[in-house]
Amino acid sequence: MRKCIAGFAMLLALAGGSASAQNVDQVRANLAKLKPADFPTQPIEFVVMFPAGGGMDNTARLVGKYFEKYSGQRVINVNRVGGAGVVGHTYLATQAKPDGYTVGIVEANTVLDGVRLQEGKSTWQHGDLEPVAFVNTDSTTWIVSTEGNLKNKTMSEVIAEMKAKPGTIRVASVTNTMLEYLAEQVETEGGVRTIKVPFQGGSPALAALLGGHIDVSGNFLAEYRGHLEAGKLKILAVAGDERMPALANVPTFNEALGTNKINWSPFRYAAVPKNVPAARKRYLEAAFDAALRDPELLAEFAKNGLDGRRKYATSALVAAEVERVAKGRVEFFSKRVAK
Structure with a gap:
């Protein structure tokens, strides 16, 4: 952080x-x-x-x-x-x-x-x-709570967890948006299955993540920067074709999944x-x-x-x-x- x-x-x-x-x-x-x-x-x-x-x-x-x-x-x-x-x-x-x-x-x-x-x-x-x-x-990202079950895991390790426990990791989804498509593409490219939890937008999804009701949320950096700086969140990956300058230590989904197809930023x-x-x-x-x-x-x-x-x-x-x-x-x- x-x-x-x-x-x-x-x-x-x-x-x-x-x-x-x-x-x-x-x-x-x-x-x-x-x-x-x-x-x-x-x-x-x-x-x-x-x-x-x-x-x-x-x-x-x-x-x-x-x-x-x-x-x-x-x-x-x-x-x-x-x-x-x-x-x-x-x-x-x-x-x-x-x-x-x-x-x-x-x-x-x-x-x-x-x-x-x-x-x-x-x-x-x-x-x-x-x-x-x-x-x-912009920077479409996947984030986890620093108090949640995935707090110590990297994006690659989260994918491994999804493979080991199919249909158990709860991922926020906003219907008919790039956040829904990103979650689907992670499943396809990673060969995994998650529980996609629908929300009306990024703000309620973030609240659910901070409240411990889901495991992973997809959000834009501007939506949660304050929580990140307060140490409440960890960023798993960025959904662009290259790393973001402001998040130079955070891998892209493509790096974690070994593909070049994910770019939902x-x-x-x-x-x-x-x-x-x-x-x-x-x-x-x-x-x-x-x-x-x-x-x-x-x-x-x-x-x-x-x-x-x-x-x-x-x-x-x-x-x-x-x-x-x-x-x-x-x-x-x-x-x-x-x-």
């Missing part, structure tokens, strides 16, 4: 120093050179597919603040909620004007689910949302409808790039265990990563349906 807290401190230091040399006036001047004569001349709308106060909404508001700082253009957050993100994604892909004034702050898994949950009746595909910037990745990016004029799209890309390099924004991300490193520095790289994630989801859900 001390190593995890040290990881937070290290990440905050890196965030503060990585962009400290960024000269705001110079960045603004460079951005002005890319600005089309007719854009932007009015506020830019950031569309969020989930309610105010949630992780996506908070991220969008933070990014909007720094987008305004460098572009000088006002940003308005609009929450278009419903249907597990389907309402907002459908609006962005099929109804928003492709003029650059509507930008979605989206997450790859929910974009892909937005298509899948329409059961073949979708009027849009994930490629209809064109990336303009990578925003950050949220991957957030900014996207616009297809056919936004090229000059406007380039300006948006540059404005987001400036905002997302700001040391204060990176420090805000780091406080919540969010990884804002520029792993996908161009829109093309973001699009390629979304496509890679999409192929993995097709494989996962085809196996899930076949069961």
